[in-house]
Amino acid sequence: MSDEEKDRAIEHLANVLQAHLAPGYRQAVKGRSRDGASRACAASADDAVAEAMLLKRPPAIVQALHDERLAEAREVVLDVLVARGLDVSESVRVEVSRCADLAQLKRWLRRAVTATSAVEAVDLSGPLNDTEASG
Structure with a gap:
């Protein structure tokens, strides 16, 4: 998988995961991520989760x-x-x-x-x- 495909897949996975998160959880995450450092940390964690999910290849993601x-x-x-x-x-x-x-x-x-x-x-x-x- 090329880097470009991987980036698109990670972005798509993040969108899929976000669509399925409970609205209350999304609000809690948004509330904690007010400053740039927190957002960068959260984005890095999101990327790590997305990459792990891609490697695991769960049927829904595939x-x-x-x-x-x-x-x-x-x-x-x-x-x-x-x-x-x-x-x-x-x-x-x-x-x-x-x-x-x-x-x-x-x-x-x-x-x-x-x-x-x-x-x-x-x-x-x-x-x-x-x-x-x-x-």
Whole structure:
């Protein structure tokens, strides 16, 4: 895992953990962290907990990270199609948004770079399917 991926994962984990903390606990932590030194200490402790959780790889964290990767991959596929000026129909958007397979999304991304239409990019039986298996 690269440092950038690790930083994103730690930030995401902190957000997940914060969302599940009891509101009273969050208020107590905020109340104790008024000065800069306290906030820095708390941030350091948060980072240590997040790193430990990443190393332990609990299923909920693994799933959250996987879901984040899926969301990013879906967004990139659609962004490339739009940036190329291709007409992205609602059916293509739905197909991409329903995809839960990172490998498939990566294939679609490769195809999105050269496809002549958005439909061609996400069509599993399209003409690019044979050539991408070798590349």
